[in-house]
Amino acid sequence: MKWRSRLLPKPLPFIARIAALAGIFPILGLFGGMHWKLDLFNHFQVHYAVFIGISVIVLLAFKSFRLAGFAAIFLVVPVFQLAPCFIGSGGKPVGNPVRIATFNVLTANQRYDDAVRWTRETDSDVIFLPEVNRVWARELRPLLTSHPHAIKHPVEGNFGFAFYSKLPIVSHEIIPCGKMELPLLKARLTGPSGDFILYGAHPVPPTTEFWSGERDEFLRIMADEVAKQTLPVIVTGDLNASRWSHGMKPLWDAGLIDSAQGKGAGSTWMRGHLLAVPIDHVLYRSAKDAPGMANCRKRWIGPDLGSDHRAVVAEIAW
Numbered sequence: 480m481k482w483r484s485r486l487l488p489k490p491l492p493f494i495a496r497i498a499a500l501a502g503i504f505p506i507l508g509l510f511g512g513m514h515w516k517l518d519l520f521n522h523f524q525v526h527y528a529v530f531i532g533i534s535v536i537v538l539l540a541f542k543s544f545r546l547a548g549f550a551a552i553f554l555v556v557p558v559f560q561l562a563p564c565f566i567g568s569g570g571k572p573v574g575n576p577v578r579i580a581t582f583n584v585l586t587a588n589q590r591y592d593d594a595v596r597w598t599r600e601t602d603s604d605v606i607f608l609p610e611v612n613r614v615w616a617r618e619l620r621p622l623l624t625s626h627p628h629a630i631k632h633p634v635e636g637n638f639g640f641a642f643y644s645k646l647p648i649v650s651h652e653i654i655p656c657g658k659m660e661l662p663l664l665k666a667r668l669t670g671p672s673g674d675f676i677l678y679g680a681h682p683v684p685p686t687t688e689f690w691s692g693e694r695d696e697f698l699r700i701m702a703d704e705v706a707k708q709t710l711p712v713i714v715t716g717d718l719n720a721s722r723w724s725h726g727m728k729p730l731w732d733a734g735l736i737d738s739a740q741g742k743g744a745g746s747t748w749m750r751g752h753l754l755a756v757p758i759d760h761v762l763y764r765s766a767k768d769a770p771g772m773a774n775c776r777k778r779w780i781g782p783d784l785g786s787d788h789r790a791v792v793a794e795i796a797w
């Protein structure tokens with residue numbers, strides 16, 4: 480029967496081994512700063528936690544406590560990474576909130592009317608829309624009736640954008656980032672509690688070593704910009720990085736807070752699919768002379784509007 484035991488291993492030890500194998504991936508992600516491929520493992524913390532957690536429950540159900548304890552050890556890293564999404568939500572705001580939305584429309588998507596309708600129904604004060612080409616720019620014009628202040632930068636390909644606002648735009652500039660000179664929107668707006676700075680971003684996805692470096696350089700440039708500001712700051716867009724990515728570290732060092740903190744780790748790209756990850760963000764920071772005063776009051780993920788991304792909406796107050 481030895482041949483059978485090799486081909487058909489005992490199920491409970493096998494479950495424990497698979498859980499341990501899954502637990503190696505988030506540990507490898509901790510070394511994402513050493514190599515871009517290792518950083519890719521960071522995006523799937525939810526998957527690791529769910530898979531290992533189910534394995535532990537199954538082992539406990541069969542009263543295999545020793546194996547369950549062994550498998551549970553590998554929950555430490557993903558649970559630690561996920562904890563901020565379920566604990567705490569920033570400081571105590573004193574002003575009225577600004578409702579921020581971001582939605583990567585997907586250039587090839589043709590559900591223009593749905594995007595316009597959803598934006599109006601959501602009643603966002605501002606919305607940043609990556610992947611807007613000239614066709615999308617034309618089809619989004621009806622938004623000007625509800626959001627009369629607009630900045631458009633449509634280009635052929637996937638790295639144009641449009642920005643619509645109910646709030647007055649005091650000034651804006653488009654900052655070229657990295658060797659690819661991808662556009663970073665910087666806008667100063669007047670909100671209910673005074674002026675604030677908004678950055679709208681869409682770096683390249685980290686699918687090659689060069690693109691991974693370009694994404695990280697884009698995020699570094701944006702973080703340097705954020706660090707220089709004295710006003711409250713909001714960063715939004717498709718960052719092509721989850722909150723756990725090594726590339727996001729400069730943004731945390733610049734004092735930004737994830738609106739997902741205390742609100743859950745809802746996926747935004749390929750939502751509903753096995754490898755869905757949260758790479759669309761609304762981040763925020765208080766004014767430098769009032770640290771800790773900003774807060775995310777609400778945050779939610781939008782519906783399916785034909786894109787491979789879902790929108791993120793957050794209410795930020797300070």
